[in-house]
Amino acid sequence: xxxxxxxxxxxxxxxxxxxxxxxxxxxxxxxxxxxxxxxxxxxxxxxxxxxxxxxxxxxxxxxxxxxxxxxxxxxxxxxxxxxxxxxxxxxxxxxxxxxxxxxxxxxxxxxxxxxxxxxxxxxxxxxxxxxxxxxxxxxxxxxxxxxxxxxxxxxxxxxxxxxxxxxxxxxxxxxxxxxxxxxxxxxxxxxxxxxxxxxxxxxxxxxxxxxxxxxxxxxxxxxxxxxxxxxxxxxxxxxxxxxxxxxxxxxxxxxxxxxxxxxxx
Amino acid sequence: xxxxxxxxxxxxxxxxxxxxxxxxxxxxxxxxxxxxxxxxxxxxxxxxxxxxxxxxxxxxxxxxxxxxxxxxxxxxxxxxxxxxxxxxxxxxxxxxxxxxxxxxxxxxxxxxxxxxxxxxxxxxxxxxxxxxxxxxxxxxxxxxxxxxxxxxxxxxxxxxxxxxxxxxxxxxxxxxxxxxxxxxxxxxxxxxxxxxxxxxxxxxxxxxxxxxxxxxxxxxxxxxxxxxxxxxxxxxxxxxxxxxxxxxxxxxxxxxxxxxxxxxxxxxxxxxxxxxxxxxxxxxxxxxxxxxxxxxxxxxxxxxxxxxxxxxxxxxxxxxxxxxxxxxxxxxxxxxxxxxxxxxxxxxxxxxxxxxxxxxxxxxxxxxxxxxxxxxxxxxxxxxxxxxxxx
Ligand SMILES: Cc1ncc(COP(=O)(O)O)c(C=O)c1O
Numbered sequence: 001x002x003x004x005x006x007x008x009x010x011x012x013x014x015x016x017x018x019x020x021x022x023x024x025x026x027x028x029x030x031x032x033x034x035x036x037x038x039x040x041x042x043x044x045x046x047x048x049x050x051x052x053x054x055x056x057x058x059x060x061x062x063x064x065x066x067x068x069x070x071x072x073x074x075x076x077x078x079x080x081x082x083x084x085x086x087x088x089x090x091x092x093x094x095x096x097x098x099x100x101x102x103x104x105x106x107x108x109x110x111x112x113x114x115x116x117x118x119x120x121x122x123x124x125x126x127x128x129x130x131x132x133x134x135x136x137x138x139x140x141x142x143x144x145x146x147x148x149x150x151x152x153x154x155x156x157x158x159x160x161x162x163x164x165x166x167x168x169x170x171x172x173x174x175x176x177x178x179x180x181x182x183x184x185x186x187x188x189x190x191x192x193x194x195x196x197x198x199x200x201x202x203x204x205x206x207x208x209x210x211x212x213x214x215x216x217x218x219x220x221x222x223x224x225x226x227x228x229x230x231x232x233x234x235x236x237x238x239x240x241x242x243x244x245x246x247x248x249x250x251x252x253x254x255x256x257x258x259x260x261x262x263x264x265x
Numbered sequence: 266x267x268x269x270x271x272x273x274x275x276x277x278x279x280x281x282x283x284x285x286x287x288x289x290x291x292x293x294x295x296x297x298x299x300x301x302x303x304x305x306x307x308x309x310x311x312x313x314x315x316x317x318x319x320x321x322x323x324x325x326x327x328x329x330x331x332x333x334x335x336x337x338x339x340x341x342x343x344x345x346x347x348x349x350x351x352x353x354x355x356x357x358x359x360x361x362x363x364x365x366x367x368x369x370x371x372x373x374x375x376x377x378x379x380x381x382x383x384x385x386x387x388x389x390x391x392x393x394x395x396x397x398x399x400x401x402x403x404x405x406x407x408x409x410x411x412x413x414x415x416x417x418x419x420x421x422x423x424x425x426x427x428x429x430x431x432x433x434x435x436x437x438x439x440x441x442x443x444x445x446x447x448x449x450x451x452x453x454x455x456x457x458x459x460x461x462x463x464x465x466x467x468x469x470x471x472x473x474x475x476x477x478x479x480x481x482x483x484x485x486x487x488x489x490x491x492x493x494x495x496x497x498x499x500x501x502x503x504x505x506x507x508x509x510x511x512x513x514x515x516x517x518x519x520x521x522x523x524x525x526x527x528x529x530x531x532x533x534x535x536x537x538x539x540x541x542x543x544x545x546x547x548x549x550x551x552x553x554x555x556x557x558x559x560x561x562x563x564x565x566x567x568x569x570x571x572x573x574x575x576x577x578x579x580x581x582x583x584x585x586x587x588x589x590x591x592x593x594x595x596x597x598x599x600x601x602x603x604x605x606x607x608x609x610x611x612x613x614x615x616x617x618x619x620x621x622x623x624x625x626x627x628x629x630x631x632x633x634x635x636x637x638x639x640x641x642x643x644x645x646x647x648x649x650x651x652x653x654x655x656x
Contacts, residue, residue: 060545061428062439063283070427081557106281107544108558132283133544157284161446166287184285185444243567
């Protein structure tokens with residue numbers, strides 16, 4: 001029981017303690033090398049990342065742009081499976097305190113068995129899940145109870161085209177934080193935020209949601225990170241980090257440098 | 266064949282889409298039925314099917330084929346539709362719908378190129394911008410269709426991910442839609458995708474079985490065949506051919522999947538044999554996948570059947586035993602295509618040749634009335650026929 005309680009609170013505890021400037025970094029499990037998952041997670045936490053968002057590789061990641069697609073494919077070619085990923089996450093959990101969120105498409109989880117998966121994820125020390133193609137209704141009717149019984153927070157996405165009414169519904173079902181997609185797009189690095197994006201963030205800010213927001217998709221530099229933080233509790237960086245990993249021949253240096261360049265003053 | 270309110274056929278269906286697509290799909294879900302019922306919609310749809318597509322398509326009694334198989338074999342001539350396949354029934358419907366929704370741009374995915382051509386055609390007709398995603402491999406094996414789309418003014422974008430076939434083109438089209446939700450309608454080419462697409466596409470294609478019923482009534486005094494046979498890629502021509510017969514239990518419905526080099530060879534697209542329930546492209550359906558839930562790359566000589574899933578309604582009709590699924594190998598389909606050419610003077614699309622190949626796998630009574638839905642013509646496949654040789 002104690003373990004579950006502790007787990008339930010890892011994401012909430014973080015947001016209670018730090019209301020601003022949180023950095024969540026997405027990386028694909030099993031990329032660039034199959035057994036890099038633990039090493040990268042440790043380096044990220046040590047460098048100052050606040051949340052580890054670990055991608056579950058899938059053959060058909062429709063919400064992702066080309067960089068993350070390629071990392072998914074490489075990870076699968078490296079022999080990644082969901083079982084192996086859960087083993088890696090358990091090992092990582094022993095080395096880091098940061099919340100761990102798995103981001104992945106529904107089919108691999110469905111094949112694993114949603115209940116079996118939730119139990120295994122909880123046992124491995126996972127705190128939350130982002131499943132972009134699991135719809136709200138399906139989640140509420142079929143899986144919410146199972147997620148909650150295992151102390152897993154389901155993180156929903158919203159985008160500039162999400163209606164206010166639906167944002168309210170998502171807010172009422174969410175627990176942890178809401179992932180605000182910065183523009184109508186798949187993942188992938190872009191330049192700066194546009195006027196429209198800023199007014200969308202302002203609109204969200206004014207809604208005074210019960211859950212904190214993290215802004216993601218297209219954040220690749222300090223300017224974008226700082227701008228996102230102005231409107232939210234923090235930001236999520238993915239494609240830019242994956243691109244860096246792909247080029248890196250020295251993660252021990254490059255990961256701290258990447259995090260520093262975004263976040264630390 | 267009715268979908269329930271949540272978009273399910275039994276355990277299959279639903280709308281498993283990223284939140285970014287929710288407003289678009291929700292708009293469609295809440296409006297498609299009422300738009301399709303508008304008088305102005307019906308008038309334009311029926312009018313274009315008649316004067317632009319060339320409907321009704323003939324129901325042709327294939328006498329030499331009938332003699333060979335000792336049954337009364339009819340061919341429903343969807344191959345005579347404008348653009349050469351049934352696909353245009355759906356694109357005409359969806360483009361009118363897109364106009365009613367106020368959309369100005371169209372995207373589509375295509376495998377054989379038939380759906381891409383049918384989409385490019387209606388976009389030209391309506392003066393709408395058209396982007397078609399097509400796997401790079403399919404672009405190579407269906408070159409004439411690529412050029413047809415370009416002549417019609419569409420942009421054809423090669424998909425370079427995965428097996429570079431239909432599944433990957435569908436991924437790319439969905440990504441494009443996520444990035445352009447406001448002004449763009451996605452014309453899906455089969456009874457796949459999130460609810461309401463499977464139901465919507467099936468309704469547009471249902472004109473096929475509606476015509477078969479009235480044509481048979483004229484021929485024989487009642488609307489019932491003993492068999493309806495159709496090939497199944499995603500399943501749109503089969504959905505259209507089965508639609509008005511699903512409730513008539515005495516009509517045998519036969520779906521024919523592509524076995525590729527054989528269902529046990531690892532190079533196949535026979536989803537009902539090789540698939541398990543899974544989620545891809547927005548719906549829960551039968552899906553070819555590994556134990557770890559990764560989608561398996563299918564294989565068929567026919568680009569239009571080279572898809573790792575089937576529409577959720579077919580998964581359900583298979584599940585409850587209402588439709589019997591057979592499969593035909595590349596070789597059986599090619600032989601059937603060449604046989605049909607020799608016996609009846611009709612060179613079928615290789616997709617449709619799979620349906621013809623089923624004749625060898627069934628035993629009929631001499632009185633049996635068999636309708637094969639000849640979904641398309643073989644023009645686009647000439648190169649494949651030539652490479653196959655043996656004729
Ligand atoms: C002639 C023809 N028949 C059948 C198909 C398969 O699609 P469906 O199963 O949706 O009818 C295609 C697809 O491209 C086609 O071109």
